[in-house]
Amino acid sequence: MRILVSRPTQSDPSFIVGLGLIVIVAAAEIFGATFYYIGRMRAARGSAQVIVGAALRPPPAASAAPASATTKGLPTSAASPPALSITDRLLQEGIALRDRGDMTNALARLHEASERDPQNAMVLEEIAKTYESMQLFDRSNEMWRKLQEMGPAAGAAYELADRRLKLGMSTPATGEAGMASASLDAGSIHKDVGGIAEGPILSISEVKTTEEPNPDAETSLTLQIGIRKEPNAAFDHTKVKIQVFFYDTVEDKDVKLTDADVNYEWLTSKHDWTDTNPEILSVSYLRPKTKGGSSEAALSAAAASVRPPGKGRAAKMSSSAEGARRYLGYRILVYYDDKLQAVQAEPARLLQLFPPSESGSSP
8 A cells, every 4th residue: 555645845936925914914904904093092082071071161251251251230331431521531631731732722621511510629629720821810719619618528629729728718919020022903883782601601612823934034923813702692892802912931941921012912803702713813933043132121111012903013122131032832811801811822831921911900
């Protein structure tokens, strides 16, 4: 009996290499697929945690705002400041105008605020301070007395009013060396007036300052002053007097009335205030580069005697040999029936240096 014994066949090396490569590629694909699905599972788990956390987190403060808005007695929002009331806006405008020296419009704003809120202690205090800055102490004391009558309810204004009234402020005697100004009457036709209404009936509506190029002058400028009458006020235009004072600095330290050439002219033809439009007065200041000399007394006499009918040259003055002069500013006074109606100055400190008189008959 023949026994067949099989011999082991010799394996092909290339087959083994190919099989190995197939195994390696398959293992790599299995590893890559496993890594990919594990990554997706982790991402899905993280998203689920974020969603759950957001669901459990309390709502932000903005979403709670409507609920707080419905709560009685609580403000709806603190993000933006509340809008100013009309009274507060008028009060701020009045203070700003006073700081610029426009006392007429400052008092107009403050009085309007007082009409809207008569018991506003801050408004009454600022009115009193404005009258004090104009040296009109009788009127300022009247405001201080109103604050004093309000009692402690006026707060700090009550204590200030009490101190002011105890101090006993009164109008000081005033005088000015000279009168380098345009001082004029508004007309020549006389009309009887039954009386003057309470409060001023004339005001300064605007003042425009225009510098004019002039090769022969050190300084050349013009003021255009609008004078407005209160509507329906009993009025006699012959009782109007307007004074415009110009001031210079001497050697950059002393403040004195100007010795420059001052001219005035009405830009409106009638200037009798028969209509509602303001009457416009133009006043010019001219300082030539070379000037002669004269005494202070002559300048004062020339200025004080000026009362032209309505148009022309107010005063022409020559410089005294006292030092270099430079234009500083102006002061405007408006009187009706010898009672002060309006005042404006630029810079405002001129009202402190030269307080206006309540009577138009005083210099």
